[in-house]
Amino acid sequence: RQRELELLTGELNSTVQQSSVRITALEGDIGKRDGSIEELRATVAQRDGAVKEHLDKIGGLETTVAQRDATIGQLDHDLTETKKALRVTSESEEYLLATIGELKKRGFDVPPTALPIVNGRVVRVDLVHGVAVVDKGKDAGVKPNTRFTVYDGSQYVARLVIHDVQPTNSVGIIRLVADGQEVREGHKVTTEIP
Structure with missing residues (x-):
């Protein structure tokens, strides 16, 4: 019996020892899993932070x-209103010009309208035909019969009476040329009266 008891005790001790080894291994596995869970939680927290950051950026972009x-809508509205005002102004100008023309035909003395001061340069000259091209046109406020004074530096050269106006340039007849002078490319022109 004693022998049996010793055998049983040995088996029991062996089983307890094996169980203890298994428990230690299981505890190690649980520790590793706990570490993995913490890593996963940290990764999820990082991803949540990145998602929130992207959502904030999307909100800012929206x-x-x-x-x-809204700005484009306002600009479209402003452009439409400006076009309307320009059309009304253009129609008024046409009406006034027609009225002035009619008054002149009837013999009334109509003073010239004030023109904006326009400064430019002679870009082409045809002395045979007595004409010159300047680098300012309708876009700068030049109209037929606009009178430019032509200068070489500060020296008076001639007058130029515009007869053909394009958007960015105009052609005029050379008049009142100063003695010993001729209009050349590069000369300054201005509507300002000295």
């Missing part, structure tokens, strides 16, 4: 787009 859309 706000910027909405502001730009």
